[in-house]
Amino acid sequence: MLITPHAVTGAALGVRLKHPLKVIPAAVVSHFLLDMVPHWQETLYPYRPQLATWIRIPIDLLLAMLGVAWIARRGKRRGRGLATAAVVGALAGTLPDLDAVVCANPLLLRNGWLRRYFAWHCGIQDETGHGWGLVPQIAVAVLALAVGLRSR
Secondary structure: OOHHHHHHHHHHHHHHHOOHHHHHHHHHHHHHHHHOOOEOOOOOOOOOOOHHHHHHHHHHHHHHHHHHHHHHHHHHHHOOOHHHHHHHHHHHHHHHHHHHHHHHOHHHHHOHHHHHHHHHHHHOOOEOOHHHHHHHHHHHHHHHHHHHHOOO
């Protein structure tokens, strides 16, 4: 999945669980569950970044940061620590994708643990075509924003 659905889902979990330490495991688990939803993803191994990748990444990161900032700002108004929990949730929700650096540096696969984790993480992905594969990601991001912005 792209970064935006993972980040805003983690942020939404942060404002709902209200404590940074509670949100970390929930956000990490949400990452893997979302990866099992059919989605479009261009970075499965073996992958080499193309021009479209370098256009998509900044847009995806910008959308993720805007969504998380929106949730965190609303959380800050609702109570102490919710903004922090939202940011921690967003970071924890995206952390498992750091293994994508293997695409840029395949020598990292010499590390046995990283190789097994990367293979497992790629294996749980349910990749579809561009058109259909963006729909669930947009739906997840919009739902997470709705949950994260909802006042209690």
